[in-house]
Amino acid sequence: MKARTLRRHFRESFKSLARNGWMTFASVSAVTVTxxxxxxxxxxxxxxxxxxxxIEQDVEIRVHIDLAANDQDKEILKQQIDQVPGIKSMVYSPKEKELDRLIKSFGEEGETLQLFEQENPLNDVFVVKTKNPTDTMKVAxxxxxxxxxxxxxxxxxxxxKLFSFIKVSRNVGLILIVGLLFTAMFLISNTIKITIMSRRREIEIMRLxxxxxxxxxxPFFLEGLWLGIxxxxxxxxxxxxxxYQVYDLIREKVNNPFIQLIEFNPFVYQLSAVLIIMGAAIGVWGSLMSVRKFLKV
Known part of the structure; x- marks a missing residue:
């Protein structure tokens, strides 16, 4: 395509947006809402x-080692666990550390457990995590x-139950997003279709x-592109x-390692790019489908 022709298409698309002000407003509003x-x-x-x-990444397997096991037995067990497919990491936690963890978990009431420091009844533990959290049960x-x-x-x-709930939630969320996108495409393409239908005579003259x-x-391709953007x-x-407001509020008020929002930057810029591409694609698709199906071009 010649540069002069392309410039003409750009110029006509902008003129068309201005000339059909109310229809442009309706189309842009439909894109905006959806x-x-x-x-x-x-x-x-x-x-x-x-x-x-x-939450998934925090799931771990705690392997309590037999109290009768000596250092050599522990090493054998460690090697056996290492050979299990899907192991991401394994950390040895001696019974002294386990007792400290138990005392801290009880808070002030845990002070009474310090009596067991001389004769610690707890097991040494291997803390194991899997590469895929859903493999936890199988590996255990x-x-x-x-x-x-x-x-x-x-x-x-x-x-x-947790993994089942997460799986269902993700599947439902995916279905809702896809459904919402198809609804958006339907609404926007119908609005653009009305815009193009009102200009049937203009297209007939161009064909003549x-x-x-x-x-x-x-020009309709470019017009749909501008409407989407x-x-x-x-x-x-x-x-x-x-x-930004919600992220700032959650970061200050909620002190929970599990409830952490995605970092504002670069997430917002990525989201902006997705919305621009989505709007432009839907606008172009709506324009081209309307021209092809309803104006018999």
Missing amino acids: LLLVGVFFVIMMNLNKVATN KQIEQMDYTAKVEYGQGSVE VGATNSFIRW LGSILPIAAVSAAY
Whole structure:
């Protein structure tokens, strides 16, 4: 395509936006409302996913070593655990450290447990984490059958329910996002379709003077692009401002390692890029589909 022709298409697309002011406003409003919903829901789902990931990564297997096991037996058990597929890390925690941890967990009431420091009844422990948190149950069952293993703890019962809940939540969130995107595409394409339908005569005249299909499509392609980009500006500003306030509030008020939001930077810039690309793609798609299906170009 010649540069002069391309400049003409750009010029005509801008003129068309100004000439059809109310229809442009309607299209941009449709893009704005739908992308605002998509943006808000996307932020919520991404942060819920982060919280779920933090919880998953905290799941660990505590392998209590038999009290009768000597150092050589412990080394044998360590090597056996190392050979289990899917192991991410393993840390040895002696019974003295386990007692300190138990005392701290009870707070002031734990002071009475200091009486056991001379004759510590606890087991030495291997703290094991898996590469994939969902493999925790399978790995725990394998370790449980090994020699010199007194007991294996991983939150049996609760962990299975937790992973099941997280899986369902992620699947539901994905379905809702996809559904919302299709709804957005439907609403925006219908609005753009009305805009193009009102200009049927303009397209018929262009065809009568010998304009090719691609020559006619290009201004509408660019117009849909501008509508999508313009419609994404307000959602980006609104979602970014709201997320900054919520992020700042959560960071100051909530002191919980699990409830941590995604860092404001670069998440907001990534979200902005996603919304711009999404708006532009939906605008272009709506314009081209409307021209092809309803104006018989």
